[in-house]
Amino acid sequence: MLTEVLPTPERVLAAARQCFSSNGFHSTSMKTICKACDISPGTLYHHYPSKEALIQAIIAQDQERALTHFRDPIAGEELVDYLVDSFLQLAKEDQAQRALVVEIMAEGMRNAEVARMLEEKYQAITELLTARLSEAREAGVIGATVDLACAARLLLTLNYGTIADAEALARNSNDMFTISLKNMLNGLLQINPPA
C-alpha cells in the first residue's frame, strides 16, 4: 500500500478519513482507526489525543487544498471561468472524500467544537477568495456595488451544496449546467451588468 510509506501522522489521517467516510464519525472508534493503519493505541493517542483532534487535522488538510486553489492571482477576465471550473471539478472528486466533507458538516451541526473548526476554515477560504475578487474589481471586471465578502461566502455555500449533490450534477454535466452556473456567478459578481 502506498500509505505505508507515509510518515505515521499522515498514515493515521488517511486511515481515519477512510473510516469516518465509510461509517461516520460516531460509529468509528479510535480502536478501529488503530486497526485500519496497524498502529498501537499509544502511537495513535500520541499523535491525535481525540477524534476531535483527528477531525481538526482533516479539516486543516481540506483547508490547505482550498487555499492552494485560490493563492495565486487570477486574471480578472478569467475569474468566472476559473470559478465555474472549480465547481465542475467537484463532480470528479473522489466520492469518499466528498462524503467525508458532508459527514464533517453534519457533525458541525451538533458539535460546537467542530462548528468552530469549520468556521475558521470558511473564514480563511473566504478571506483569500475575497482578495481574488478584490483584484478582479480593481481590474474593472466585478461590479462596483458588489459586497465581496458576502459574494465569497455565497460561493462557498454553493460549493458545499455542490459537494453533496455532485453526482447528480455530473449526470447533467453538459453545457447547460456550465452555462447556468456561469450565469449565476455573472449575476452574483455583476459582471457585464445591464446599463
Add this chain to the structure above:
Amino acid sequence: MLTEVLPTPERVLAAARQCFSSNGFHSTSMKTICKACDISPGTLYHHYPSKEALIQAIIAQDQERALTHFRDPIAGEELVDYLVDSFLQLAKEDQAQRALVVEIMAEGMRNAEVARMLEEKYQAITELLTARLSEAREAGVIGATVDLACAARLLLTLNYGTIADAEALARNSNDMFTISLKNMLNGLLQINPPA
C-alpha cells in the same frame, strides 16, 4: 408534551427526528427511539421495520413541506423575491431540523438506499419548481435561453448549502446578503439580462 397527543406513527417520527439530529443516524438504536417516545419495540417495528424506513418517512415529511412551498403559482415579477425569501427563512429554521437534513445528506453519501430516497425527493421538488419557473418564463420574466430544469437543480443545490451554513448567513443577514442572493438568482434566471 404536545407530541403525546399525536397518533403513534407521528409521535415515533418526532422522537426519531430528535434522536437522529442529536446523535446521528448510526449512534441511534431502535431501542433508543422506543425509549424516547415510550413505546414497545413491537409497536415501533410494526410502524417502521427499520431505521431506513424511519429515514424514508422523515424525508417524505421534508419533501411534502418543500412541495407545499412551491405548489401554488407565483406571479412572475415576484418570483425572485419569493425565492430569496425562501433562502432567508432557512436561517430562521430550527437548528435541530437543519442538522437532521445535513445528517441525512451525509448518510446519503454512503448508503445507496438513502441516496435513492433523496434523489426521489430532489426530483419531485425540482419538477414542481421547474413548473413555477416555466410559468415565469411564459410571463416573459425569465430569459428564453435558460435551461429551467438545470436552474431548478442549482437552486436546490444552493438551498442545501445554505441549510448547512444558515447560521453564518444569519450573522450576515443584512441587506447585502439579500442583494447578493438576488443578483445571483437574477443572473441564473437571466432576469433583466444585459441588452
